[in-house]
Amino acid sequence: MAATIFAEKTETRLDNAERLCAAHGSRLTDLRRQVLGLVLEAARPVGAYDLLDGLRADKKGAAPPTVYRALDFLLEEGLIHKIERLSAFVGCTHTLDGSHAEAGHPHAAQFLICTGCGQVTELDDHGILHALIDATRQIGFTVHHSTVEAEGLCAACRDAATA
């Protein structure tokens, strides 16, 4: 009980997440909700140990497995994504914001990491996915999951750099 209260927008997204979980028989417990909230409130990808620090505000002495288990759950539900290049986690804008909140199967997603401001943008571009599927089918490879991450400069940071 007594889970941290987040900003209203975050609470809305958490409620969405809770509905999504309920819809296919899994439970967004207080702990998981809190970890997801911490991820969503961060403007940038968050590392597991940053989340642990955040948790400890509530639960002194929390240990790594607590966070990693919550993250594993959230990943499986498709509520967050892991940015491999950063060993850090972001909320899934696709499932939590849009109206297209589907069953939490892992969907193809691409991440744009701005090396200027550190923000990560999630794309859901079918062209990229199809190009990948096409190329792999030609050599008989069957894709189950794909990781697409691009590093570069977002529009704002590029403009700031050329100014």
Added chain:
Amino acid sequence: MAATIFAEKTETRLDNAERLCAAHGSRLTDLRRQVLGLVLEAARPVGAYDLLDGLRADKKGAAPPTVYRALDFLLEEGLIHKIERLSAFVGCTHTLDGSHAEAGHPHAAQFLICTGCGQVTELDDHGILHALIDATRQIGFTVHHSTVEAEGLCAACRDAATA
């Protein structure tokens, strides 16, 4: 001196690598050559600490920074790639095998990771790259480097599974 002798095919690729380095003023030292050799001889992606064990056959007491520095060099030269999802390294088939051995600038590459046999196949598909560039340009993002990794089953493992 007295760097390990690898299989003939590996030595050929190491010689290619050495030429590539010389061509733009960097040096493939004995140590770097040995680490690259260890990567190339492995049938699968190799972790840094596996490489360290391999190194220690020659140089007892070698420490992590030795391996990581060699890896950093090889990555910069484009002679190897890091598979982020595996925290492991593979030789770059593009620069080391083909005749298209260019200056070792990082080129766009995609990796297919077979969860059956653990082998990784490197693609160099322009369709994927262009799809990514197109999608990002639309939102004003400038890509400097991209990571594309797909997990799934290679043709052989898929056939074995359906049999």
Added chain:
DNA sequence: CCAAATATGTTACATTATAACGTGTCTTGA
């Protein structure tokens, strides 16, 4: 040859992640 740059050795530590086992809580069906 000498100085600067480059490469490597060495020690210590930071960061990320998981194994293993115990305890609590939920739920479900006899």
Added chain:
DNA sequence: TCAAGACACGTTATAATGTAACATATTTGG
């Protein structure tokens, strides 16, 4: 209802991956 199993969480310890910082050696260019 309540016991049994499943599920979630707590706790301790440790594994795996990666770097900082500084000392030494090697190479290269003037």
